[in-house]
């Protein structure tokens with residue numbers, strides 16, 4: 001049995017790259033950008049009026065002028081006009097290009113317009129006010145977004161404004177999520193008294209949707225030949241197999257033996273952790289990655305969050321772990337020499353602003369209802385049995 005640190009290293013040392021693809025902007029959210037995005041023009045591309053009002057030459061105001069003859073109108077979306085009389089003004093609208101020979105905008109609220117003139121009603125006019133000057137934010141050619149960014153609505157907006165209807169992103173692996181066990185029936189079915197509905201495949205699939213991965217869901221019966229046949233087909237068809245169940249010591253836990261018979265290399269089996277001790281991880285000769293997670297729902301979910309997610313992040317070119325921490329809110333005891341992934345409910349302490357984690361243990365790794373009452377796992381290290389209130393530990397949030 002190995003430590004979680006060793007297990008993490010083995011998993012991350014086997015990250016993969018699945019290449020790149022173009023996706024339309026409308027489908028890019030959540031994907032990982034694989035190109036730098038540069039400004040195709042200055043930001044803003046022209047000096048933009050930011051208030052409805054009049055545009056003047058500041059010099060005229062500085063020289064004491066308070067009444068400006070209106071020469072005309074500069075609306076948004078019209079080509080740039082030129083102020084002819086240095087003591088005149090043009091009416092300007094938000095989003096319009098600032099007229100040539102003007103440098104300052106006075107909002108309508110601060111002028112009175114009568115008989116074709118605008119009379120100033122306010123003091124303290126500043127040169128350049130209410131104008132967003134060309135290239136003030138970014139210059140043409142400047143890198144706006146580096147490759148490797150997670151595409152959020154902010155990146156989508158920038159890509160649209162520089163004229164990119166599609167983006168180069170990290171290609172996603174094809175994934176099969178496979179349940180095992182003769183006690184399992186489909187969600188639509190009514191279980192017999194000795195049966196349960198499969199939930200793990202849905203939980204795990206749900207952790208992948210965030211990245212845009214749409215896994216296939218499959219099932220394998222507790223039968224060695226069927227297990228081998230199905231796994232063999234999946235190893236051809238998919239980049240990643242995520243199994244749940246069948247990796248413990250039960251007489252029908254065929255997964256490790258079947259994978260071994262198919263030539264898959266076992267990279268790890270059993271980790272000093274609770275839940276999730278029976279976790280198995282391997283790679284096939286043709287480079288397919290296999291996460292064989294324990295069957296218990298809390299274990300499967302925890303392993304998906306703690307091992308599968310960092311592996312995926314690294315495979316897509318992100319830092320594997322986006323470190324989160326929380327303060328243990330109550331004294332806690334855990335005896336076994338295992339890393340304990342304690343289910344917790346978190347809240348922000350209004351006095352300190354710190355994220356607090358309240359133990360919400362539930363009734364073990366089969367208690368999937370408790371996952372709904374908790375919102376994260378707090379990673380309590382091995383080699384201790386008492387954990388003091390106020391201490392900070394790594395947190396794996398899942399909401």
Ligand code: AMP
Pocket residue numbers: 179180181183184196197198199200201244245246247248250253294295296297366
């Ligand atoms: P196993 O590792 O196959 O011995 O399974 C451990 C426990 O997890 C058993 O109680 C199984 O019924 C349960 N289990 C296995 N697979 C699933 C699944 N897909 N959904 C819900 N529970 C499962």
Ligand code: MG
Pocket residue numbers: 180181182245246252295
């Ligand atoms: Mg089973």
